[in-house]
Amino acid sequence: MLACQKEAINFFEVGEKAYGVLNMIESLVKTNDDLHEIISEAIVKNEHRSFFVLNSIHKKRLLNSSITEQIFIDTFNTDRRKALEDLFIEKIPQWQVDKLEEYDLTPSQIYKLHKCNIGKRFLGLLQDSTYEIIEEDEEGAAIRHKWDAPNGKYTVTANIYPNEIVASVFVHLKGRSTKLNYNYLCEVDKKKLPKYVTRQCEEIKKLLEER
Structure with missing residues (x-):
């Protein structure tokens, strides 16, 4: 184990059986700069629970990843x-x-x-996920995406055409014949959906619109 990783363990007072946190430290703390980043995050947010700090850093690293x-x-x-x-x-x-x-x-x-x-x-x-590949079958065809919730209650579908800048996103609830147009829902109605569904809608929408 690296010295900077030991310092992170000491800073958060991580127990030897906290395997999940220890694995996160091993993955995220590999240099003194990494250590300083994590300590700064804890101080700025006044948060000394290791999981929350490490999870926040992990999310930032994922979002800023340069891996194509x-x-x-x-x-x-x-x-x-x-x-x-x-x-x-x-x-x-x-x-x-x-x-x-x-x-x-x-x-x-x-x-x-x-x-x-x-x-x-x-x-x-x-x-937990059923994946349907995003694809363009021919020139001018829509790019589509589909996500099925692990519990089988919800399906999110989305599409965008080459000449569009806003993706169309729909939420299907099992047992109902109608679908919700996510783009047209007000914030109050969006909050009525489970958070994991709205998160998928936003992430899929962003993914299609950035292509």
């Missing part, structure tokens, strides 16, 4: 575990990497799925 889809694919083809750990910025044991054999996902699909679910851990991403 092609870099991920190239690394994945030579070293799956390294590619996944670099992309998700977390320690991933080999048994989790081996779980990939149970899912029909290409490296490109894993990358896009991760970008649409920033912050979700690798194993959770595999277990």
Whole structure:
């Protein structure tokens, strides 16, 4: 273990059985600059609970990641575990990497799925999401995306055409024939939806509009 990692453990007074926090420290704290960033975050936010501080830093790192889809694919083809750990910025044991054999996902699909679910851990991403690839079948065709909630209650679909700048996002509730146009919902109505559904709507909308 690196000296800066030991200092982080001491700063947060992390117990030896707090495996999740210890793994986060090992993934996020690799230099003295990393250590100073985390301590500054704790001081500025007046937050000394290790998980909340580390989780905040982790989210920032994910959002600012410079790993492109092609870099991920190239690394994945030579070293799956390294590619996944670099992309998700977390320690991933080999048994989790081996779980990939149970899912029909290409490296490109894993990358896009991760970008649409920033912050979700690798194993959770595999277990909790049903993925439909974003694709353009022909010139001028819409780019589409679909997400199914793990509990089966909600489905979010979205599309955007090449000449559009705003993606159309729809929420389907199981058992109902009608769908909600997310773009037209007021803030009060959006708050009536489960937070995990609104989060998916916003992330998918952003993903399509940035393409």
